[in-house]
Amino acid sequence: MKSTSNSKRNVTLGGAAILGVALALSWFRVGPPPTVTITPELPGIGRSTPVAVQVDSGQRGLSRITVELVQGERAELLAERQHQPRPFWAFWGPRTTTDELVLAVGSETVEQLVEGEATLRVSADRASTWLRSPPPVVQELVLPVRLTPPAIQVTSSQTYVAQGGSETVVYKVGPSAVRDGVRVGEHWFPGYPLPGAESDERFALFGVPHDLDDTSEVRLVAIDDIGNELAVRFIDKFTPKPLRTDTINLSERFMERVVPQILARSPQVKDQGDLLATYLTINRDLRRANAQALADLSAGSAPRFLWNQPFLQLPNTQSMASFADRRTYVFDGQDVDQQDHLGFDLASVRKAPVLSANRGKVVLAEYFGIYGNTVVVDHGYGLMTLYAHLSSIEAQLGKDVERGESLGRTGETGLAGGDHLHFSIILHGLQVNPLEWWDRRWIEHRLVRKLGSALVIENP
Numbered sequence: 360m361k362s363t364s365n366s367k368r369n370v371t372l373g374g375a376a377i378l379g380v381a382l383a384l385s386w387f388r389v390g391p392p393p394t395v396t397i398t399p400e401l402p403g404i405g406r407s408t409p410v411a412v413q414v415d416s417g418q419r420g421l422s423r424i425t426v427e428l429v430q431g432e433r434a435e436l437l438a439e440r441q442h443q444p445r446p447f448w449a450f451w452g453p454r455t456t457t458d459e460l461v462l463a464v465g466s467e468t469v470e471q472l473v474e475g476e477a478t479l480r481v482s483a484d485r486a487s488t489w490l491r492s493p494p495p496v497v498q499e500l501v502l503p504v505r506l507t508p509p510a511i512q513v514t515s516s517q518t519y520v521a522q523g524g525s526e527t528v529v530y531k532v533g534p535s536a537v538r539d540g541v542r543v544g545e546h547w548f549p550g551y552p553l554p555g556a557e558s559d560e561r562f563a564l565f566g567v568p569h570d571l572d573d574t575s576e577v578r579l580v581a582i583d584d585i586g587n588e589l590a591v592r593f594i595d596k597f598t599p600k601p602l603r604t605d606t607i608n609l610s611e612r613f614m615e616r617v618v619p620q621i622l623a624r625s626p627q628v629k630d631q632g633d634l635l636a637t638y639l640t641i642n643r644d645l646r647r648a649n650a651q652a653l654a655d656l657s658a659g660s661a662p663r664f665l666w667n668q669p670f671l672q673l674p675n676t677q678s679m680a681s682f683a684d685r686r687t688y689v690f691d692g693q694d695v696d697q698q699d700h701l702g703f704d705l706a707s708v709r710k711a712p713v714l715s716a717n718r719g720k721v722v723l724a725e726y727f728g729i730y731g732n733t734v735v736v737d738h739g740y741g742l743m744t745l746y747a748h749l750s751s752i753e754a755q756l757g758k759d760v761e762r763g764e765s766l767g768r769t770g771e772t773g774l775a776g777g778d779h780l781h782f783s784i785i786l787h788g789l790q791v792n793p794l795e796w797w798d799r800r801w802i803e804h805r806l807v808r809k810l811g812s813a814l815v816i817e818n819p
């Protein structure tokens with residue numbers, strides 16, 4: 360009997376201890392306060408500002424997270440997350456201890472947003488117990504709200520551009536603009552301050568891609584530091600110039616000559632183990648890589664006109680292929696590829712001297728993929744000329760060259776069917792029609808009349 364009463368007492372004591380622990384847990388075992396960080400990607404709220412919200416809590420886990428945007432009396436719920444924390448008596452089991460929300464905050468997502476200031480308010484609840492439920496941790500961030508894009512005023516007139524051609528626009532932008540220029544689809548032509556102008560005028564040289572047959576995508580753009588953007592149409596006249604088509608018959612002999620040479624000089628190209636397959640890799644992938652490298656090169660172009668005369672066409676040459684030919688490549692009676700030829704092929708005698716089309720600076724002088732031995736001359740403001748398939752290079756990287764100065768000799772390196780010069784004009788990475796730049800009248804009308812004293816052409 361005695362032992363029974365003892366064990367009864369032990370059970371009672373044990374029960375009291377468990378109850379004590381449970382009471383202690385249910386009082387003290389709220390999770391630690393969560394930490395909240397709010398990181399906007401832009402210095403304010405405009406059209407759409409990406410904001411990252413990071414919430415961390417240890418041990419028992421997060422419960423509810425809300426993100427609100429507060430302006431005056433109005434609080435708009437932008438996001439809400441509900442997590443299931445562990446019960447206060449559980450020491451294991453699933454829980455969420457960190458969470459990240461990425462929101463787009465701006466006039467595109469929040470109705471009735473007004474200019475001024477707005478507060479981003481994040482509330483994070485931690486796990487509670489049935490006796491204690493501490494208030495949520497609230498973190499706030501005040502940001503300016505601006506919804507008006509920079510103004511644009513076009514000050515030049517008669518913007519006439521042809522498909523594949525180039526043109527100039529002169530304009531002013533409002534003081535909030537941090538980036539301006541001409542956007543044509545995926546191409547960007549940056550604006551520059553107009554040298555010598557008394558006012559705050561800016562200008563951009565731009566081109567219309569050879570395969571774009573209308574100007575609906577051509578816009579003059581000004582953007583502020585929080586992404587407010589104005590994009591206006593400004594083309595007065597557009598001249599379509601449809602692509603010509605051409606057929607290139609690929610012979611085994613031709614590929615046997617060009618493929619091993621290009622492979623040996625272009626470590627990034629893999630031998631496909633088959634002559635035609637390797638040729639096609641070169642014609643597609645290496646061509647694309649070379650185009651990208653030329654676009655990258657234009658980023659380093661001098662912000663001034665290095666030239667002051669019309670561009671020079673290589674004298675005594677016959678044009679074998681002109682700008683914007685859509686070439687279908689045929690092998691063994693089968694169409695195997697299609698590429699656009701975006702330069703002039705000029706032929707005279709073998710190893711003829713190649714002359715710089717204008718004054719500028721040599722920014723590339725090396726073996727350059729499909730173009731073989733190549734020289735690229737920068738003429739400033741994103742305008743460059745390219746001289747390809749050379750048998751020898753005389754130009755030196757980084758050196759200034761005069762118009763008519765020899766850069767090397769014609770040849771047939773790279774993807775060339777015979778001795779000739781491939782000549783391209785590149786404007787901010789886009790290959791444009793050289794015929795315009797060879798034409799003194801075109802330069803007078805499209806550039807000089809708009810740019811005034813910023814561009815003076817010698818011997819008019």
Ligand SMILES: [Zn+2]
Nearest residue numbers: 702703704781
């Ligand atoms: Zn060519």
